[in-house]
Amino acid sequence: MKPDMNADKDPVRRMRRRGCPFCNDAAMSIDYKDPGTLKYFISERGKMVPGRVSGACSKHQRELTTAVKRARIVALLPFTTNY
């Protein structure tokens, strides 16, 4: 039997998955006019945070994408911060 090469490594850290923030909290809504909420779903460079990181379910992640894109058009959110 081969020796366990990973024996001295830390056990894999598994992420505890929290539920979708919009499904769990009825008070939270997706609105492109509300950059305060949307900014939690974009990175510091202005890119969208992927669904696996943001925790939003597919349905709400799709809605978030539309909202962020709309917010960018009316300059409520940046397209990029690289200037």
Add this chain to the structure above:
Amino acid sequence: MAEAAKREHPLREYEVIYILRPDVTKETAEKVATRVSDVVARMNGKLTRIENWGRRLLAYEINHSRRGLYVYFTYQGDGALVAELERNFRMLDEVVRFQTVKIGEEAVQAEIDPERIKFEAEDAPAEIDEGLTLEQRLGLVASPRNEYHVNDDLREEEEALEDFS
């Protein structure tokens, strides 16, 4: 059948945000608002709400300016009205950005408070570079002096995810 439905032009609910150059006078802002309500009235639409959000910091520069005067309004109308409004916005040099979003498939008949469809232009475009607007001073919107920052939880999670994979 399909043609008949097209000719009918169903009334839908739309909301619009338009951004004016920050150096517009009160009169110009009012002129634009009057033009909007004229167009809506001419095309048998109905304004349901007008809000003046005031001069706000833009997320990026538009026409070499970091600020813009935001006006938000909702109306009921058909597709032809949307096209006509957008044509008018394109003709107005003061309007630097506009966006129409459909918010309802069918227009709901509701009592309209006349106060809500009154446009209130605000004075004093003077303090443009002088600093913060009232909202920014109250901390309601991001202040230009505070750097834009993201949620730290998310960064941690991202790092954890990288370790994981």
